[in-house]
Amino acid sequence: MPSYPLMYRLGMTPWERYGQAASASIAAVLDRERAEADDPPGRALDLGCGRAQFTPELVRRGWSAVGVDIVPAAIEGARRKDPDGGRYEVADVTDLDPHLGQFDLFLDIGCFQGFEAPERAAVGRSVTERAAPRARVLMLAFGRTRLRSMIGGVSEEQVSEAFPGWRLTSSEPAETAGLGWPMNRTRPRWYRLQRS
Secondary structure, three states, X not given: OOOHHHHHHHOOOHHHHHHHHOHHHHHHHHHHHHHOOOOOOOEEEEEOOOOOOOHHHHHHOOOEEEEEEOOHHHHHHHHHHOOOOOEEEEOOOOOOOXXXXXXXXXXXXXXXXXXXXXXXXXXXXXXXXXXXXXXXXXXXXXXXOOOHHHHOOOOHHHHHHHOOOEEEXXXXXXOOOOOOOOHHHOOOEEEEEEEO
């Protein structure tokens, strides 16, 4: 898998292009999630938030949002981009610090898909420890392809395996219109899980 600190240093952040190209379809999924949430919706944690692409979208929809990323340069960029919106912290999604508190929603757009099985299980445990009783996970992940070593990817079974004690409530294809190669060949899916 890529070295994210190095890629930020070199200015190579193709995942940001994906977020821009898919912004309308991502917004539609977040709108639907907000419509089904309590009012107010509570606290949300953006896993692998990068430079604040989606954390501000959670804030705009009423969540009290925190973005976490393991790359300090990404968090510095997030704080510059969104100084008055979400809160941003350097954190390891496989071992989330208890000081972050509990969350009602976990948003993962392209983070989980980059891990191998032991780290995916650690993400599941870490999220569960930080989850409020009726918490949900909303995840966008590429499917398994021959490009996995370069861009990641997981199966529905691997998502479910990493979150014991959670129920997969939906799994649906994500929109690929407007995405160039190789992103349009990754079979992205939206997964929604509810804590049991």
